[in-house]
Amino acid sequence: MDLAFSDSDRAFRDEVRAFIRDNLPDDIRDKVENDLHLEKDDYVRWQRALAARGWLAPNWPVEFGGPGWTLTQRYIFQDELGAAPTPRIIPFGVSMVGPVIYTFGSDEQKRRYLPRILASEDFWCQGYSEPGAGSDLASLKTRAVRDGDHYVVNGGKTWTTMAHWADMMFCLVRTDPDVKPQEGISFLLIDMRSPGITIRPIVTIDGGAEINEVFFDDVRVPCTNLVGDEGKGWTYAKFLLGHERFGIAGVARSKRQLAGVKEIARAEAGDDGGPLIDDPAFRAKLAEVEIELTALEYTELRFLASEEAGRAPGPEASILKIRGTEIQQAITELVLEAVAYYANPFVPEALAAGWNEAPIGPPYAAAAAPIYFNWRKASIYGGSNEIQKNIIAKMVLGL
């Protein structure tokens, strides 16, 4: 066993770090550091900077524009992105529909969509969940009926992150209602400007509106937008879920956030007048979360090493999702506790860049409650943690 990365891996890490330092725009850095809202343009600018270096899609094969990295390099890259105040890469194009298209799509689809994903010219969203199909996604009902050269789509999707920004949606639709549910699902690419599409924002309990309902009313989609074969949509969706494992643990980002909590705790007064970080109870909580994060970090490294040694990656990724999200949520709890009663003021304006008024209480307090509330979603989305445990139980433990 050897914890050291190779010389070339270390050099690679330095290269990535330098790139981020030199190419992350200051205004974006500032927003991420201060938990301010990011606009679509912020995400696009950063993604284009990465793409210019050929680094936007580290998981893609070289033939489609990937940089040809080893698994370790991909890990290092994600680690550095998380450790610096960079915006998350929007996963829908690069990590989700892109791999499905280059693996199962037609030549025309590859030619048409892949470069536009890399150039961040098409912004994608994911049409999966429905009001009646959450954990039981296979029971989805949005219907696509063949009519000449088109599918006619009717129904609705919910929890569609960033649909209001999207140019395209990859959508799971039911093309055959008469077979077993999983076998009647198809993977359809839908232009969000199509007539018949209505987008309704869903306000979340923190006051944000990143998610939406999307309604389809006789939306005509060209048949050439079907990916692969009819009835194979569920297979492609499962492929997609198993495909992107780097980043779900979010270790580097959590480390950065934990460092942020410590800074807050140094600035906050504790009950005894000294800094909160000297309060034994708070300090013990910090230590606990940091230890849990270390366990997650090394678990991810072991899985990585195992995969690099040729052992097929398995459903252990679910462990990373469960623990990763639990730790993220624990960190939001620490921030909430740190700011005490200054979590109460509701100042949504303070969470947008360019707000110039004096904060109510310390400047970092305004985001504490909204972020805590918003992050309750992490144990629900991407397959709830309960579902993740079912997957592990079945696939790893045979239960």
Add this chain to the structure above:
Amino acid sequence: MDFSLTTEQQLLKDSVERFVEEDYDFRTRREIAASDEGFRRENWARFAELGWLGAALPESCGGSGGGPVETMVIMEAFGRGLVTEPYLSSVVLGGGLVARHGSAAQREAVLPALVEGETMLAFAYAEPRSRYDLAHVATRAAREDGGYRLDGRKAVVFGAASADRIVVSARTAGGERDGAGITLFLVDATAPGLARRDYRTVDGLRASEVMLDGVRVAADAVLGEPDGALPVIEEAIDHGIAAVAAEAVGAMQVLNDTTNEYLKTRRQFGRPIGDFQVLKHRMVDMLTRYEEARSMCCMVTLKLGETPAERAKAASAAKVQIGRSGRFIGQQAVQLHGGIGITDELHVGHYFKRLTMIDTLFGNVDHHLRRFASLAC
């Protein structure tokens, strides 16, 4: 051993619950919370008419002569409806302080008007750097011209914007964190030199930063003994803890009932999700935490009249329980509702937010663990 309510208390409970059920549904609550003032004056007038404002205040001041149990009954029902009307700050904190420690003149001037819904109060004790240390008072009260001059800043004062009078803790002697040397003052909200920065809170209420810049008060504005206010403040906060414990229990019960119902009606994988043992057990855990919270709420309510040390221990124990139960029930109610639990549209998230903020009031779990330990060990 008796945990039952008297006939009058049961009638009070029924009438507050009826108000919440008939006139304070979630949609109404949403409208009220979004309004300018954040509560309805008509409701406050109705509370006065129904005798709720004076329910725990002495008969000599126009109240009904009830006590902590009456407060508990009212606050629990309010918690069920996420009622925003500032009963806690005005009646429990402000009114309680004046009733227990006001001079005859102060009681006469404030309490009948409070009971009648004509005067509202607030209690300004916390400061920007004080955290949960009630003795940490930097706001100064200097003797001047036979009265006092107040200078300083108070943090997150609930109900300050609608208050006619504010009870303010300020230091008349000693160092910033000394237990001795703190005095309470009954200050007119319109006093020159008193400024506010008003804001909404994340759970739909109203609070303010209160700045005192050369606020002059007469000597008879002192509430209770000069320099000796700390035990009075602690007592008021412990009463506040008992009240929010009841409010939290009401909110927890709504979340549990809602979640329980959802588990029975939401179908996935061809069956109600409540069929899954993991969720059954989770719901049982929610029930258990709720029962414990209710028990601790009863306990602290019954112990408010004990010695200060016993009362403080009871309040700290209850606050720890409420914080833990509230967090668990709030988080799990959201989790078990899945995606819709995160939406603003559904009431679940709003109850979750209120329970979360209750933990930040009057000392969080860590603070009260420490206080309990220092009293108990």
